[in-house]
Structures are given as structure tokens and as C-alpha cells.
Amino acid sequence: GDSVTQTEGQVALSEEDFLTIHCNYSASGYPALFWYVQYPGEGPQFLFRASRDKEKGSSRGFEATYDKGTTSFHLRKASVQESDSAVYYCALGYNVGDNSKLIWGLGTSLVVNP
Amino acid sequence: NSKVIQTPRYLVKGQGQKAKMRCIPEKGHPVVFWYQQNKNNEFKFLINFQNQEVLQQIDMTEKRFSAECPSNSPCSLEIQSSEAGDSALYLCASRTGTTNTGQLYFGEGSKLTVL
Numbered sequence: 350g351d352s353v354t355q356t357e358g359q360v361a362l363s364e365e366d367f368l369t370i371h372c373n374y375s376a377s378g379y380p381a382l383f384w385y386v387q388y389p390g391e392g393p394q395f396l397f398r399a400s401r402d403k404e405k406g407s408s409r410g411f412e413a414t415y416d417k418g419t420t421s422f423h424l425r426k427a428s429v430q431e432s433d434s435a436v437y438y439c440a441l442g443y444n445v446g447d448n449s450k451l452i453w454g455l456g457t458s459l460v461v462n463p
Numbered sequence: 464n465s466k467v468i469q470t471p472r473y474l475v476k477g478q479g480q481k482a483k484m485r486c487i488p489e490k491g492h493p494v495v496f497w498y499q500q501n502k503n504n505e506f507k508f509l510i511n512f513q514n515q516e517v518l519q520q521i522d523m524t525e526k527r528f529s530a531e532c533p534s535n536s537p538c539s540l541e542i543q544s545s546e547a548g549d550s551a552l553y554l555c556a557s558r559t560g561t562t563n564t565g566q567l568y569f570g571e572g573s574k575l576t577v578l
Contacts, residue, residue: 381564392467392554392569401565436504444564450496451567453506453534 351376353439353454361460362429369423370457372413372439380441382406382415382422385450387436396424396437400444433462469555469570470537476545480485484573485537488557494518495532496567497540500552509553511561512538546578 356371357430374382381400385393397406402417411426422439468487476482488495494509510520512532520530527546532538542549552574556567 379496383564385567392469392556392571393567394569395566398564398566413567438506442564446563450508450511451506456504 350443351380351452353413353441353452353455355437355439357457358455359460361462362372363462364430365428366461368424368426368429368433368459370437370439370459372422372424372454374420374422374439374441376420376441378443380443382413383440383442384411384413384422384424385438385440386416387438389435393438398417426444429459429461432462433434465475466577467555467557467568467570469553469573471573474573474575476575478577479528479544481541482545482575482577482578483541484555484575485539486554486557486570487537488532488555489568491500491559492557492568493560494558495538496554496556496558497530497538498554498556499549500554500572506554509540527536542558542575545575547577550575550577566568 352375354373364414383398384396387393397408399406399415405414413422413424436456438456440451442451493514496511499507510525510530511518511545530540552572554572556569558567
């Protein structure tokens, strides 16, 4: 079945560091890819989505590019802030048929130290 | 600002007890999801609705869990007989019905602890 793999369980950085969180997927079809962020005590929030190969999604300084060749959608930010500390989830979903639910990765906990 | 409202934020139940959670989706969002998020951050899809109709659900939901989204009332998820393994954060989310890959809007969740 389809799956999403986030290789880092936790990432610890200092403010102004460059962030990369890796996301790879396995899919039987051509899914849309998502990033969500979850702050402590809150539900996940949508960051952005990409639906086609080479499409870049971005929001709040974060970005990721859909790469069908490497089946990846890595999250990047040039300069992180302490307020970016949260859990980041990569997910995939399909826009066809009755399959409307998302397949989620296990999340990557980002800790940014001041 | 409208958002997804979940109540209660916390429930504590004994094994075998019923546990009921409610969700008011974003205004104008006909599609509602319930997910279970365990302490390892894993999301487990439980059920989703479009308006009052079930779109998909898993076997677990069919047996001990019941859910509904009546018109003009909050959606609800109820565990008929709670088990220790049900301890988790239950997340409700809604979206528009225009595309299956639309943005999900989540509530803050209902944290269930089964003693």
C-alpha cells in the first residue's frame, strides 16, 4: 500500500540554521503531497500542497518541491526561528474516486534553540 | 475566525465506559474526518463523512466506535466500551467538498485517557 517515510524523528537546530526534513513516499498512483505542522496542544495546520511533478509548494518561509523521480517532497527553510519548533508531517492523498483520506508520515519533531 | 471546534478537550474514562466526543466543523465544510493520533504521533484514519453520509471507515470504527454527522447538530464520535489502547488524541477535521486533496482544517482534539 501507499506510505510516507520521514527519516528524521527529531531535528535540533539553532536559530538562523538551515532546515531540511526529508520526506519520501511510495504510491501506486500520482498523489498530491502535503506538509502539515502541529504545535504543542493544537491540531495540525496545513502548510502547503503540491500536486504535480516539479511543482513547488511554499508558505511561511517553508518550501518543498514535488519530485516524482526520487519520490520525495523534502521540507526546507533557509533560516529557522524558535517559533518554528513543532512537529512537521508529510502526507499524501489522491484526488480521484472514493479515496479521500490522507496517508501520514510519523512526523519530525523540530526543536529550535535560541 | 471560524474554526473546527472539538469538545471536550479532555476525557478520562474507565475501561468499559462509553466515551463521546463532539465536533463542529468549519462553516460550509461538508466533509468531516475523524483521526486517532497516538502517543507516537501516528495518525489512524477512523471515518469520514460528506454531509450526513459515511464515505469511508475502518473496521475498528464499525465494531466499537460509532460516529455520525447529523444535519444542524455537531458531529460525534463515540466509543461504546473504552479500552486502554483507545487512549489517544482524537482529531476532527473538515474541508470543502470540491476536491479530495483540499486543505484539512483540524480542531484542537479531544484527549482520551482510559484508566
